[in-house]
Amino acid sequence: xxxxxxxAVGARRQxxxxxxxxxxxxxxxxxxxxxxxxxxxxxxxxxxDLDCLDVLGRYGPxxxxxxxxxxxLHPATMTGILDRLERGGWVVRERDPADRRxxxxxxxxxxxxxxxxxxxxxxxxxxxxxAGYTDEQLEVxxxxxxxxxxxxxxxxxxxxx
Numbered sequence: 001x002x003x004x005x006x007x008a009v010g011a012r013r014q015x016x017x018x019x020x021x022x023x024x025x026x027x028x029x030x031x032x033x034x035x036x037x038x039x040x041x042x043x044x045x046x047x048x049d050l051d052c053l054d055v056l057g058r059y060g061p062x063x064x065x066x067x068x069x070x071x072x073l074h075p076a077t078m079t080g081i082l083d084r085l086e087r088g089g090w091v092v093r094e095r096d097p098a099d100r101r102x103x104x105x106x107x108x109x110x111x112x113x114x115x116x117x118x119x120x121x122x123x124x125x126x127x128x129x130x131a132g133y134t135d136e137q138l139e140v141x142x143x144x145x146x147x148x149x150x151x152x153x154x155x156x157x158x159x160x161x
Contacts, residue, residue: 025148039118045088048073052081053090053107053115061094061106072156 033047040050048071055070056062064082068075082105085091090111096102116123130138 035122042118043114049081049084053085056091056105056107061104063104067105
């Protein structure tokens with residue numbers, strides 16, 4: 001009768017748990033993508049437009065080139081995206097008074113309430129979910145998610161070069 005070492009059992013368990021986490025992250029990615037698609041559809045916005053608006057909301061005013069880099073888009077595609085967002089009243093392009101050639105794109109706060117309302121169900125669900133964890137557990141989860149986002153960013157950068 002062969003016995004399996006505790007190390008082998010531990011390694012298998014670790015692999016199973018890691019695989020489960022990866023599968024859950026893939027499902028989360030799909031569900032968030034579907035949510036963003038539904039929000040964009042309600043607002044008459046393409047997914048890529050919503051992505052750019054999110055980047056502007058998180059990182060503040062950016063020039064179109066920096067926005068394209070942060071959103072992982074080719075700079076030539078930004079004109080159409082910014083035209084649509086500007087027509088929709090979501091952003092404004094402003095010229096730098098010191099250098100009239102420089103343009104900065106800024107999200108307008110007037111329509112933020114629409115986004116908050118449409119994402120409200122998910123936000124409330126996340127508040128309820130987080131309420132079931134201790135502060136220490138939330139710190140571990142936040143650290144894991146931050147590191148996962150960094151790994152995704154690094155993998156994207158490698159593919160882009």
